[in-house]
Amino acid sequence: MRTKKELVIIGGGPAGLAAAIAAWEDGIRDMVVLEREHNPGGILRQCIHNGFGLHRFGEELTGPEYAQRDIDKALELGIPIACDTTVLSLSEDRVVSCVSQKEGYQEIEAGAVILAMGCRERPRGALGTPGTRCAGVYTAGTAQKFVNLEGFMPGKRVVILGSGDIGLIMARRMTLQGAKVLACVELMPFSSGLNRNIVQCLQDYNIPLYLSHTVTRIDGRERLTGVAVSEVGPDRKPIPGTEQYFECDTLLLSVGLIPENELSRTAHVHLSPVTSGAEVDDSLQTSIPGIFACGNVLHVHDLVDYVSEESFKAGHAAAAFVRGNLKVGRTVKVRDGKGVRGTVPQSIRLDAEDGVRLMFRPDAVYKNATVRVLCGEREIAKRRQMIFTPGEMAVIDLKKEIVKGLDADLTVEVG
Amino acid sequence: MAEERVITCINCPMGCRMTVTLEDGKVVSVSGNTCKRGETYAHQECTTPVRMVTAVVPVEGSRLPCSVKTRQPIPKALIPACMKVLSETTLKKPVHAGDAVAVNVCGTGIDVIATRSVL
Ligand SMILES: Cc1cc2nc3c(=O)[nH]c(=O)nc-3n(C[C@H](O)[C@H](O)[C@H](O)COP(=O)(O)OP(=O)(O)OC[C@H]3O[C@@H](n4cnc5c(N)ncnc54)[C@H](O)[C@@H]3O)c2cc1C
Numbered sequence: 001m002r003t004k005k006e007l008v009i010i011g012g013g014p015a016g017l018a019a020a021i022a023a024w025e026d027g028i029r030d031m032v033v034l035e036r037e038h039n040p041g042g043i044l045r046q047c048i049h050n051g052f053g054l055h056r057f058g059e060e061l062t063g064p065e066y067a068q069r070d071i072d073k074a075l076e077l078g079i080p081i082a083c084d085t086t087v088l089s090l091s092e093d094r095v096v097s098c099v100s101q102k103e104g105y106q107e108i109e110a111g112a113v114i115l116a117m118g119c120r121e122r123p124r125g126a127l128g129t130p131g132t133r134c135a136g137v138y139t140a141g142t143a144q145k146f147v148n149l150e151g152f153m154p155g156k157r158v159v160i161l162g163s164g165d166i167g168l169i170m171a172r173r174m175t176l177q178g179a180k181v182l183a184c185v186e187l188m189p190f191s192s193g194l195n196r197n198i199v200q201c202l203q204d205y206n207i208p209l210y211l212s213h214t215v216t217r218i219d220g221r222e223r224l225t226g227v228a229v230s231e232v233g234p235d236r237k238p239i240p241g242t243e244q245y246f247e248c249d250t251l252l253l254s255v256g257l258i259p260e261n262e263l264s265r266t267a268h269v270h271l272s273p274v275t276s277g278a279e280v281d282d283s284l285q286t287s288i289p290g291i292f293a294c295g296n297v298l299h300v301h302d303l304v305d306y307v308s309e310e311s312f313k314a315g316h317a318a319a320a321f322v323r324g325n326l327k328v329g330r331t332v333k334v335r336d337g338k339g340v341r342g343t344v345p346q347s348i349r350l351d352a353e354d355g356v357r358l359m360f361r362p363d364a365v366y367k368n369a370t371v372r373v374l375c376g377e378r379e380i381a382k383r384r385q386m387i388f389t390p391g392e393m394a395v396i397d398l399k400k401e402i403v404k405g406l407d408a409d410l411t412v413e414v415g
Numbered sequence: 416m417a418e419e420r421v422i423t424c425i426n427c428p429m430g431c432r433m434t435v436t437l438e439d440g441k442v443v444s445v446s447g448n449t450c451k452r453g454e455t456y457a458h459q460e461c462t463t464p465v466r467m468v469t470a471v472v473p474v475e476g477s478r479l480p481c482s483v484k485t486r487q488p489i490p491k492a493l494i495p496a497c498m499k500v501l502s503e504t505t506l507k508k509p510v511h512a513g514d515a516v517a518v519n520v521c522g523t524g525i526d527v528i529a530t531r532s533v534l
Pocket residue numbers: 010011012013014015016034035036037040041042043044047052085086087088116117118119120121140141142144165166169257260263294295296297301302303304307
């Protein structure tokens with residue numbers, strides 16, 4: 001069956017919901033949110049710990065509570081959310097192909113599309129740890145889903161590889177559920193997790209954090225029986241003779257997230273090799289007219305509050321596109337300068353009507369440093385900050401007046 | 416009796432390592448903090464540390480459990496006791512987000528509440 005919609009939003013997590021709410025508020029009614037899971041809410045449904053929403057709501061919520069606020073709002077407005085519906089492909093001319101049990105296969109010709117598919121965790125294959133392919137090796141997020149959504153424990157003696165926040169949160173979660181977490185092993189000399197999580201998820205439970213270490217071998221025939229861990233040198237290669245052995249039945253991987261961009265590829269959306277997400281302008285429009293991207297599918301965020309903020313913007317812009325009101329004239333490019341990786345957006349429209357927030361990650365830890373934005377050679381914004389770390393997304397805002405006066409490409413740098 | 420403790424401030428990514436000197440359980444000095452927030456945290460953490468507790472609790476007749484949290488942080492030392500109470504708790508439908516799941520948990524005066532609805 002082939003139908004038409006003014007706006008199709010792919011993904012019903014916080015990004016998709018916020019985008020839908022914004023577009024609805026701008027008067028778009030002929031729209032649908034497509035979500036492959038049985039419920040909207042995205043990954044927040046399994047993040048039962050608290051710490052979400054401080055920026056947006058001024059209080060700390062758990063993941064399910066944060067998600068519910070947007071779900072309630074969407075339901076109250078009457079926004080149609082089609083769950084159990086998986087989008088299979090997207091074409092350059094915005095035909096969305098999807099499948100659901102109820103409706104079967106459908107094609108929707110969309111006036112505009114918002115990509116909000118979120119991210120997924122880097123799987124084991126991407127790591128290349130030697131050893132057998134036994135059961136008991138999961139990504140931390142998969143374990144989180146087992147424990148928090150389905151209510152069962154994947155193991156009893158656990159080692160965690162990678163000290164990202166999801167891994168740290170799961171160290172505490174598994175401990176509280178009676179597992180023994182033996183170690184958290186981090187390749188880098190610093191953790192990418194929040195200090196709060198290192199203290200409250202590891203130190204509170206006396207779980208050792210081994211920095212500059214990695215898992216060098218995985219043992220077990222059917223089920224994991226143990227892992228070998230070695231210290232690594234500055235070249236990140238294992239140092240012979242430093243090996244220690246942990247008998248365990250579970251290894252959790254918390255080694256990073258990557259935007260889920262299979263659909264963007266089918267539509268030939270231009271992707272950034274740095275963020276692995278689409279390249280967008282300040283209205284969140286991708287290289288394909290009428291296709292927008294927001295949330296973790298665009299770049300991996302660490303604060304859902306920023307996801308929502310970005311997604312409201314995408315929703316407003318998509319609504320303007322549907323109406324034929326979205327200005328797209330000349331743009332200037334935004335480039336990563338010294339110390340900066342993955343600045344989003346990658347371009348700014350010269351007739352942008354608002355200020356623009358630039359988001360990026362520093363490439364290392366910088367203390368008492370300044371972030372600068374140069375327009376050609378001219379410095380147009382700067383801000384000092386006590387610390388920049390790769391684990392935390394940094395932002396710098398360009399005011400409306402500044403955006404109005406842009407006349408050359410921009411460079412963002414930290415030092 | 417004087418005691419020295421080294422703790423990490425959790426309030427920002429600086430993660431200042433602070434040395435806290437305690438006498439008879441009272442904080443007498445804090446060093447290593449970069450700003451006032453560190454000092455406030457050191458006092459709290461070394462005298463009355465508190466934590467939020469979140470978990471899931473089974474619901475009769477539902478395949479999926481219900482997520483819960485303490486309404487406010489509870490004393491850190493009571494986390495295991497709180498988890499024990501929750502491990503012995505089963506909920507009955509319908510559960511609404513915000514419903515008390517365990518009242519006055521471990522005598523803290525704080526309730527554990529549901530963070531999602533199971534209808
Ligand atoms: C395992 C994990 C744990 C996390 N924990 C935290 C945390 O503790 N704190 C924090 O601040 N952030 C956390 N994050 C980051 C978190 O993902 C973001 O803060 C936020 O949820 C991103 O929102 P989103 O809508 O962009 O993505 P998501 O919440 O991932 O939502 C994307 C939605 O799109 C749907 N979807 C994807 N592809 C398709 C398709 N083809 N068809 C239909 N639907 C599709 C998915 O089912 C999902 O519901 C975590 C991320 C992961 C992966």
